[in-house]
Amino acid sequence: MAQTSPVLAVKRPLTVSKTSVEPVADSDKRWTSLIYSYAGAATFWLIWGTLVGLYLSYKFAAPDVDHISWLSYGRLRPVHTNTVFWGWSSLAMIAAALYVVPRTSMRRLWSYPLAWVAFWLINVSVLAGDVMLMAGINNAGQEYREYIWPVQLVFAVGVILVAYNLARTIADRGIEEIYISNWYIMAAFLWTIPLVVFAYIPFYQQNAISQTVIQGYYMHMGVGMWFTPFVLGLTYYVLPKLLNKPIYSYSLGVLAFWAQLIFYTMIGAHHFIFAPTPWWIQTVAIIFSVAMIITLAAGTGNFLLTMRGEGRTIARSYSLPFILAGVISYFLFSAQGSLEAIRSLQGIWHFTNYTVAHSHLTMYGFVVLLIWGALYGLLPRLTGHEPPAFWVGVHFWFAVVGLTLYSFALMIGGSVQGLSWMSGSPFIESVKAMASFWLWRAVGGTLMFLSHIIFAFNMWAMRPRAATSSAAAPAATEVAQ
Amino acid sequence: MNLHKNHWLLFSVTFFVFVGLSLIIAIFPAMWVQDNSEPLPGAVPLTALEREGLGVYVAEGCVACHTQQVRPLEMDQAWGRPAAPGDYAYVTPLGVWAPYAPAVLGSERNGPDLTNVGARQASDVWQYIHLYNPRAVVPDSVMPAYPWLFDRVADAPPGKAVPVPAAFAPKDGSKVVPNARGEALVAYLLSLKQVSLTAAPAAEAAPAAATSAATEAPGTAPATEVPAAAPPAAAPEAPAAETPAAEAAAAEPSAAEVPAAEPSAAEPAAAEPVTQGAAAATTGSATTEAATTEAATAEAATTEAATTEAAQPAAPVEWDEALGESTFMASCAACHQATGQGIVGAFPPLVGNAVVGADDPAEHIATVLYGKPGGGVIDGVTYTSPMPPFAAQLSDEQIAAVINHERTSWGNSATLVTPDAVAAARKAGQ
Numbered sequence: 042m043a044q045t046s047p048v049l050a051v052k053r054p055l056t057v058s059k060t061s062v063e064p065v066a067d068s069d070k071r072w073t074s075l076i077y078s079y080a081g082a083a084t085f086w087l088i089w090g091t092l093v094g095l096y097l098s099y100k101f102a103a104p105d106v107d108h109i110s111w112l113s114y115g116r117l118r119p120v121h122t123n124t125v126f127w128g129w130s131s132l133a134m135i136a137a138a139l140y141v142v143p144r145t146s147m148r149r150l151w152s153y154p155l156a157w158v159a160f161w162l163i164n165v166s167v168l169a170g171d172v173m174l175m176a177g178i179n180n181a182g183q184e185y186r187e188y189i190w191p192v193q194l195v196f197a198v199g200v201i202l203v204a205y206n207l208a209r210t211i212a213d214r215g216i217e218e219i220y221i222s223n224w225y226i227m228a229a230f231l232w233t234i235p236l237v238v239f240a241y242i243p244f245y246q247q248n249a250i251s252q253t254v255i256q257g258y259y260m261h262m263g264v265g266m267w268f269t270p271f272v273l274g275l276t277y278y279v280l281p282k283l284l285n286k287p288i289y290s291y292s293l294g295v296l297a298f299w300a301q302l303i304f305y306t307m308i309g310a311h312h313f314i315f316a317p318t319p320w321w322i323q324t325v326a327i328i329f330s331v332a333m334i335i336t337l338a339a340g341t342g343n344f345l346l347t348m349r350g351e352g353r354t355i356a357r358s359y360s361l362p363f364i365l366a367g368v369i370s371y372f373l374f375s376a377q378g379s380l381e382a383i384r385s386l387q388g389i390w391h392f393t394n395y396t397v398a399h400s401h402l403t404m405y406g407f408v409v410l411l412i413w414g415a416l417y418g419l420l421p422r423l424t425g426h427e428p429p430a431f432w433v434g435v436h437f438w439f440a441v442v443g444l445t446l447y448s449f450a451l452m453i454g455g456s457v458q459g460l461s462w463m464s465g466s467p468f469i470e471s472v473k474a475m476a477s478f479w480l481w482r483a484v485g486g487t488l489m490f491l492s493h494i495i496f497a498f499n500m501w502a503m504r505p506r507a508a509t510s511s512a513a514a515p516a517a518t519e520v521a522q
Numbered sequence: 523m524n525l526h527k528n529h530w531l532l533f534s535v536t537f538f539v540f541v542g543l544s545l546i547i548a549i550f551p552a553m554w555v556q557d558n559s560e561p562l563p564g565a566v567p568l569t570a571l572e573r574e575g576l577g578v579y580v581a582e583g584c585v586a587c588h589t590q591q592v593r594p595l596e597m598d599q600a601w602g603r604p605a606a607p608g609d610y611a612y613v614t615p616l617g618v619w620a621p622y623a624p625a626v627l628g629s630e631r632n633g634p635d636l637t638n639v640g641a642r643q644a645s646d647v648w649q650y651i652h653l654y655n656p657r658a659v660v661p662d663s664v665m666p667a668y669p670w671l672f673d674r675v676a677d678a679p680p681g682k683a684v685p686v687p688a689a690f691a692p693k694d695g696s697k698v699v700p701n702a703r704g705e706a707l708v709a710y711l712l713s714l715k716q717v718s719l720t721a722a723p724a725a726e727a728a729p730a731a732a733t734s735a736a737t738e739a740p741g742t743a744p745a746t747e748v749p750a751a752a753p754p755a756a757a758p759e760a761p762a763a764e765t766p767a768a769e770a771a772a773a774e775p776s777a778a779e780v781p782a783a784e785p786s787a788a789e790p791a792a793a794e795p796v797t798q799g800a801a802a803a804t805t806g807s808a809t810t811e812a813a814t815t816e817a818a819t820a821e822a823a824t825t826e827a828a829t830t831e832a833a834q835p836a837a838p839v840e841w842d843e844a845l846g847e848s849t850f851m852a853s854c855a856a857c858h859q860a861t862g863q864g865i866v867g868a869f870p871p872l873v874g875n876a877v878v879g880a881d882d883p884a885e886h887i888a889t890v891l892y893g894k895p896g897g898g899v900i901d902g903v904t905y906t907s908p909m910p911p912f913a914a915q916l917s918d919e920q921i922a923a924v925i926n927h928e929r930t931s932w933g934n935s936a937t938l939v940t941p942d943a944v945a946a947a948r949k950a951g952q
Contacts, residue, residue: 100664100666101664104656104657104663104664104665104666104667105655105657105667108667108669108670110668110670113582113583113666113668114583114586114587114666115582115583115584115585115586115587115666116581116582116583118583118586119583119586177581177582178581178619179580179581179583179620180619180620180622181580181615181616181620181622181623181624181625182579182580182583182584182585182586182624182625182626183622183625184625184629189619189620190619190620190621191619208529208533211529212529212530214529217527218526218527219526219527219529219532224532224536227532227533227536228536231533231536231537231540232536232537232540235537235540235541235544236540236544239544239548239549243615243621243622245549245552245553245556246552246556246615246622246623247556247614247615247622247623248556248559248610248611248612248613248614248623249610249613249623249624249625249626249627250555250556250559250607250610250611251552251553251555251556251559251623252552252622252623252624252625253610253625253627254548254551254552254555255548255549255552256625256627257548258544258547258548259548266540302536302539302540302543303539303543306540306543306544306547307543307547309547309548310547312629313627315593315594315595316591316593316605316627317591317604317605317606317607317609317610318551318555318607319551319554319555322547322551325547388593388595388597391593392589392628392629392630392631393630393631394630394632396629396630397630458631462597462600462631463596463597465597465600465848467848467851467852467855468600468633468634469660469662469663472632472633472662472663472664473662479664
């Protein structure tokens, strides 16, 4: 304790100085520009998708702010969800996977041209899908599959090309064992591709009840069999890498993997509890939702035990706080999802804004925070340029505080809504009761959006360019005050 | 053979286990459900215009905020009886670009459930004003306005112009007329009416007796004049029970297993035989309190009726003010507004209204029971929008309570009516 630490010092500065990453060992320009392009496009979709989301949150306070059909709530809502799903999160995860898979396989990416074709297919499909949604063309109003099938087909071809590319890279690996990250990342593809195919085959979705059975399956797996395993796989690489120590238990990771596959696949119907779909599917969904606690405990336990005793390292890193917060969110809010599936609680919260809070706590608090942790952790190693640590910190706190405001407003508000309905008051009373909660949601959403602008700025600071590490060093140790 | 070393084995196991589980939990159940969701016997398919309206409903993303899914929970009774698979049999794909049944069940209720909106808000004029700008009729609404479902024209064909209140109407004085998409959407919304689980196809009026305790029979027109129905359990031979849809509904646990839905269905009918016809006619718009207080009100009314046969009893009328207010809010306030002021030029005020203030309530009762199909001249102002009839949706107790609510609120102070007077008017016919 001879050395004074900014973390432990009595007089604490506003920010802690952050350590910088080691210089890039082998830089491959083709590789760098490919990955940065994926991450850059993702950032663009993040700004667009959350700008739309923010605008929608204002519409609850000012429904007459515009009377333009293309900007109406019903049309923009799926633009927000689909853009942040398929444009931002998916492209960002693929960007990180294009780094992690070749690294852990000790091989170059199998094909660069194929990766570029996939890049354009995915971006074009999100652009076309968004324009069509705003024009009022959607896929029968089915949540998270609002892009009509020709658009989703283009997206799917892109994803299949990425999957094939990564699978060939893994098959060609320079070590004998397949690292656990690649289990999860490949599984995300191998689960999502049949999922999308099943969701877009029409012949067993010809009346609204059979469609609902598929909808529950699809909307849940779309999140849980794509984003969840994908970011977990990335974290199985990024976390040990940034801590410079092995993962706590490889076996726990494998256990969580199989538990994810067996349990998670069965729980989609919990989105339609009390609907006139077969009761047994709903009961199975509830049982397996509760069983997900095993998967959660194994996954988060593994990460937290890896991080044990590394508090100072985490405090002195600008990327690890995102991962710590993301892992905690993974446990808390997935467990929240299991609880919500139970019939008595679902009775109160179903159809309310509580669900909106839950989806943001998981998609944002868990998935997106881990994506940011991975991008901040990996991109500087690739480009040789670090983002200003101060602004990464601002990004972190705006995002976390914004999300907290957003979700607590909607969780409390959603409960108020449900109780209002239960009391038998006229429906409009629940709308009036929500007004202040919707306002707080907009405030939280504004903070979140500002954090995305800062993230875009940090992305710009990490861009690949000629002058390397010398310029990055002073920026990394920048301290306010 | 090692999952850690053999990538093709790992990938295959991962892939095929998922596909197998998907077949079990989603694909096969969807196929089974699809083959076992026959339309309810009383249901009618959507017309071409209504299907076009369903298309508009989907395109505008109405499903984002409105459900069409009544759960077998007490809190959902405000929206109708619990949904059955057969309710959705006619919700079928709209075209090759989206060859799937539209996702009308929804997942969020920022706005009310629309399962029964065609019965609840049957006025097309109200629907048009509400779509043009929801705040014109529901001041606290957060729903978007849909002006692009309307044309603004200098001269509207007679009866076509939507009487939008001045504060929301175009400033240049042009008339608002629904365009084809607007007309289709309203036709679709007005088609959203729950049909009885047990009613037979229109021609052969089947007894409205429930086939199971949980299958309430709302919306059964009193025209069928059901002789005080047998106790719910004693109607095993009801013809409707033979149809596959009813079988599916009966086998469907969501309708049968949850006890919350049962008491409301069984209680009013069993408790008070005199009001049985009325109880059977109670629609889903009856609130929870309505269902529970109904029997008590009815009892009070019958004792009263025993002493005096007159429409206007000499003794002060005891009535359920809470029932009156809740029924008014659920069935009347959308047009006449919670303030009773109506909407200028569209829906008449009830404050200072000659019919509401009249000593003889006969016309007031008749108006609520049978509506005013062609609008009419009220206090010197001509209204073109029809007033819908409520005879099929509200019980005598509810109608009496709502009339009394109107006669005693907002400064009104007129003679009160009894459920018995309503029953008498109902019996006398239009």
